[in-house]
Amino acid sequence: xxxxxxxxxxxxxxxxxxxxxxxxxxxxxxxxxxxxxxxxxxxxxxxxxxxxxxxxxxxxxxxxxxxxxxxxxxxxxxxxxxxxxxxxxxxxxxxxxxxxxxxxxxxxxxxxxxxxxxxxxxxxxxxxxxxxxxxxxxxxxxxxxxxxxxxxxxxxxxxxxxxxxxxxxxxxxxxxxxxxxxxxxxxxxxxxxxxxxxxxxxxxxxxxxxxxxxxxxxxxxxxxxxxxxxxxxxxxxxxxxxxxxxxxxxxxxxxxxxxxxxxxxxxxxxxxxxxxxxxxxxxxxxxxxxxxxxxxxxxxxxxxxxxxxxxxxxxxxxxxxxxxxxxxxxxxxxxxxxxxxxxxxxxxxxxxxxxxxx
Amino acid sequence: xxxxxxxxxxxxxxxxxxxxxxxxxxxxxxxxxxxxxxxxxxxxxxxxxxxxxxxxxxxxxxxxxxxxxxxxxxxxxxx
Numbered sequence: 060x061x062x063x064x065x066x067x068x069x070x071x072x073x074x075x076x077x078x079x080x081x082x083x084x085x086x087x088x089x090x091x092x093x094x095x096x097x098x099x100x101x102x103x104x105x106x107x108x109x110x111x112x113x114x115x116x117x118x119x120x121x122x123x124x125x126x127x128x129x130x131x132x133x134x135x136x137x138x139x140x141x142x143x144x145x146x147x148x149x150x151x152x153x154x155x156x157x158x159x160x161x162x163x164x165x166x167x168x169x170x171x172x173x174x175x176x177x178x179x180x181x182x183x184x185x186x187x188x189x190x191x192x193x194x195x196x197x198x199x200x201x202x203x204x205x206x207x208x209x210x211x212x213x214x215x216x217x218x219x220x221x222x223x224x225x226x227x228x229x230x231x232x233x234x235x236x237x238x239x240x241x242x243x244x245x246x247x248x249x250x251x252x253x254x255x256x257x258x259x260x261x262x263x264x265x266x267x268x269x270x271x272x273x274x275x276x277x278x279x280x281x282x283x284x285x286x287x288x289x290x291x292x293x294x295x296x297x298x299x300x301x302x303x304x305x306x307x308x309x310x311x312x313x314x315x316x317x318x319x320x321x322x323x324x325x326x327x328x329x330x331x332x333x334x335x336x337x338x339x340x341x342x343x344x345x346x347x348x349x350x351x352x353x354x355x356x357x358x359x360x361x362x363x364x365x366x367x368x369x370x371x372x373x374x375x376x377x378x379x380x381x382x383x384x385x386x387x388x389x390x391x392x393x394x395x396x397x398x399x400x401x402x403x404x405x406x407x408x409x410x411x412x413x414x415x416x417x
Numbered sequence: 418x419x420x421x422x423x424x425x426x427x428x429x430x431x432x433x434x435x436x437x438x439x440x441x442x443x444x445x446x447x448x449x450x451x452x453x454x455x456x457x458x459x460x461x462x463x464x465x466x467x468x469x470x471x472x473x474x475x476x477x478x479x480x481x482x483x484x485x486x487x488x489x490x491x492x493x494x495x496x
Binding site for chain 1: 429434436441449456
């Protein structure tokens with residue numbers, strides 16, 4: 060990352076504009092292979108998502124056909140159509156890179172930064188959308204109060220994220236913020252003021268470093284769980300759909316304060332062309348996706364991509380098929396809750412006896 | 418996630434909480450406030466115990482300090 064900043068600054072010092080994302084480096088066939096793997100995964104994922112008949116099925120369909128045809132022109136240029144869906148791994152990759160490319164310099168200009176995580180207890184599927192809406196409102200309200208009433212000059216970026224607890228089928232929407240120094244405690248105190256059921260220990264803040272930047276710009280939600288032992292990727296189809304629905308038409312990424320002026324949006328442009336080295340020698344060629352790679356009319360593969368040796372398991376359509384490990388965690392949690400309830404009952408009994416004998 | 422609520426961070430949060438007007442403070446906010454104070458006190462106590470333990474190891478402990486350490490440990494165990 061530092062290298063990227065240095066490169067951009069070098070170019071700036073020469074009096075040129077910093078390069079756009081897609082020409083930061085000449086892309087080789089390796090990056091085409093990565094693109095093919097992403098495409099392969101997106102198709103597997105969206106195929107499962109399409110099966111559940113979600114209201115977002117149109118979006119999933121677009122993601123399924125994202126980068127279906129690549130057009131090679133001018134020998135080393137490839138143009139393709141992007142779907143801009145959050146379910147699409149290909150577009151997510153570009154989105155993340157675009158964000159990083161666009162915001163690292165303005166963030167650096169802000170000086171020392173702090174990384175804040177604001178959380179609320181897990182919610183059920185039916186409450187998720189309202190919770191997310193409330194979180195957006197709360198954050199914008201906090202920013203306004205800090206700026207107008209308290210006179211604090213706050214600048215930064217907020218990002219909404221959501222994780223899943225598969226065992227209990229609950230969702231954990233939370234907010235990540237990257238703010239200028241000494242604003243973080245203010246954010247936490249204002250957040251606690253507006254959130255009666257929050258827990259103090261679950262709120263975090265620390266000085267920002269490279270990891271915090273990565274954390275901020277990564278996905279809105281995890282698309283899969285990796286099981287390294289069995290070489291499987293587990294997709295929680297239903298919960299992923301619930302999250303995507305909750306965050307649909309909402310800005311997960313928003314800047315505020317001085318940083319707002321820089322224009323970088325979340326959108327991935329519909330048509331994008333990229334330059335590659337080592338492409339087959341054609342002036343014009345159409346490459347069509349089939350199973351694991353793009354092929355031309357002569358049935359030549361474009362990236363020589365090998366289908367990953369990974370099994371993809373779509374589960375969690377009913378939430379009832381728990382693994383042994385999950386069953387153990389669930390049982391432990393139930394035992395802990397029972398113990399707590401018993402303790403509370405005993406405490407109540409003890410207090411009532413105490414009152415009697417007073 | 419590892420907690421980032423160090424003594425210094427908690428003190429800053431406490432200071433930020435003190436900036437909120439009394440009229441805006443609800444009951445649950447006061448509970449949070451008390452929790453922050455309690456956590457700072459606990460961390461303070463832990464620091465004190467560690468310092469006294471070090472002194473004991475170095476054989477530089479007075480009788481009063483021994484009694485203080487004993488009392489602090491009793492409080493720690495009760496919690």
